[in-house]
Amino acid sequence: MPFTRPRVLYVTDLAYEARGRRYCDEDIFLTSRLREDFDLALCHPRDAAALLDAFDAVVVRNSGPVLGYRAAYDAFRERAAERGTRVYNQLTGRADMAGKQYLLDLTEAGYPVIPTVGRAEDLHRLPAADQYVVKPKLGADSTGLRFVPADRVRATVRADAGDVLVQPRVDFAHEISFYFVDHDFQYALYAPHPERRWRLEPYDATPEDLDFARRFVEWNGVDHGIQRVDACRAPGGELLLVELEDLNPYLSLDALDEAGRDSFVTALRAALRRLLEA
Template sequence: MPTKPRTRLLYVTDLAYPARGRRYCDEDIFLTARLREHFDLALCHPLDARALMPGFDAVVVRNSGPVLGYQEAYDEFRAAALAAGTPVYNPLTGRADMAGKQYLLDLTAAGHPVIPTVDDPADLHLLPPTATYAVKPKQGADSIGLTFTAAPSGPAGEILIQPRIDFAYEVSFYFVDDAFQYALYAPDPARRWELTPYEPTAEDLAFARRFIAWNTLDHGVQRVDACRAPSGELLLVELEDLNPYLSLDLLPEPTREAFVAALTDSLRAFTTGA
């Protein structure tokens, strides 16, 4: 009886991207080594994804770096994948970082627990009173262009303005599909990527799940980044649904193995329609 062909995955990553405090290449070398046990797989740089994807059953976008550095190529890749019906993981229907930062404004307007955000200096009165504001480009990523100022300025619609919050710590919740996998936090706010395992409360998980539900992705890896405000509540910092770094090297082995198994099952279901 002939063997059923294995699913062919094109795994998109920038192994040389110089991330601060993180080594993208190590994470993707580890993950691809494990995924090869179940799929036929090849790695490529994000600039090569459009040209190479016709030879594969699906494209997996992982640690590909901020698309701001290759926006035109990324837009062409998206358009080509949608036109050809090529499955992309995470699916291209994400409503959060995948679609830009507008979601922070939408979530603010809808009253969700997010750091209050506006995109026009004329709307500062809509934010809580503060001595200092965080200002960053609306199309930015990875803290590119972030500044702190007492008097925000800039073109309306092109910047994001938020009150600078004296938070206790940042915490990230990691999901595969809609299933929670693990949480990590940075006890020292000045060292964002010095992370340690975090045991979430039921309230913490309910907070994170509301944003996973809001995003409505049936499949994919998502990271919910939050900060613990002085009031004690969690506030959303970012919902990363494009290519979230996973910090797998910081996990206990059983947790890391459980994540690999969940990702494998998710990719299998995504590529087979199961």
Template sequence: MPAPRPRLLYVTDLAYPARGRRYCDEDIALTARLRQDFDLALCHPLDATTLMDGFDAVVVRNSGPVLGYQQAYDAFRAAATARGTRVYNPLTGRADMAGKQYLLDLTAAGYPVIPTIDDPGALDRLPETASYAVKPKAGADSIGLEFLPRERLAGLSYGDVLVQPRIDFVHEVSFYYVDDAFQYALYAPDPARRWDLQPYEATGADLAFARRFIDWNTLDHGIQRVDACRTRDGELLLVELEDLNPYLSLDLVDDATREAFARAMADSLRAFLAA
């Protein structure tokens, strides 16, 4: 008799109205492929805590910004930790999964990241620019983001917000990883159209840049997206390190790349379950 296949609870908000993206299409297509390897059921993030005991692992995918259900998400994390539930990505992520503190930590450590502060006494560490990005530490999907001139920064209510210079960049580029293995890259040639993405041929220097952040995060298993901007002098700076539920834009890559990603994810999940 064949061994039972692993059972996965795949967490997604199929109705989330993402700007410029269709979460539902990506997760429907990806789960259809993963069913070749796993027994799988989809659920809304608000139902994950109730349902997860019947599965070998919980896979958190396009579940939307947790700001919309913070209390339920915190309860899910606490329950999963208490019960020893396997969650993919693992809940030990140090980047967006834990809020925006990592941008401060990486700035302080000298990593190539957009300079970030959360203290009015540190304003002199930011370069002079026409305006500055102010964002909540717990923000996601540009929720709460605003741009202010320097003279208004001293009057902010610091503690829950981050301040960064608004970078005049050439384009944004994202690097997609399964575990520590690079899968593909996409970029937005027009800075005003973040989700109008095209395939990008990453150079060795690009991948060395992205790999620094993958190594820093120390996740043995999981999906990560390294978002960066290229400045006018050609330098890459980290914008975000997505390790909770990064959208993958799989509809924009070719069939071979999409299949290679799904195969890498399936292999990663099997190794994660066996660990």
């Protein structure tokens, strides 16, 4: 009997443990809803490359930092490119999908981002601060992130020889995350208490807020995918980019009401159908 519905391979690591979040709950919910429209199977990211041929599209969701399975991830990307696999998110992202270099590029281009440098010789270009954030260029999920006093930051950067980024530690009011499906804004959440990053509440984004977030989505040029724009509210009231997550952003769907979750699922279904028809 021929297949009558699109076959989707959903890549996730249900055993991945994230601080303050339960990734597996989100994927259990999403796959339960997507099965209404698609024939769907789940697999671990290490198995994705070997399974591509049996599916019409691949959805990469809460698969954890690729640092833990770099060779398997590279093999997946190579195999998907060879056979022209439809991947969601599409694999052309210029932000976290490709590492943290984009923070340097956006700083250099004058975008509203937390000022970032990658060399000890450039530290003078950063605003003066008591502490600096030092993080790996290929880091994810706060892995390897350090707070370094001003009197030690130069030696720290030199010791890491170009493998890290440096930012001033910003005394921000709160963090806000903006969530997009393809280029369509879906919802915003914020952490009113900075010390509790993942205690999120709905946020009523202003037109100015959305203009800020859309600027980075447009810069990234990902036509098919979910993107999360993470920003902080600086002391002067302006928003600054913290991160542009374009690989497998956690969605914090548990912070939405039922109507909000339904709306997101509807948008994702439509996006996957657009990908399959492309």
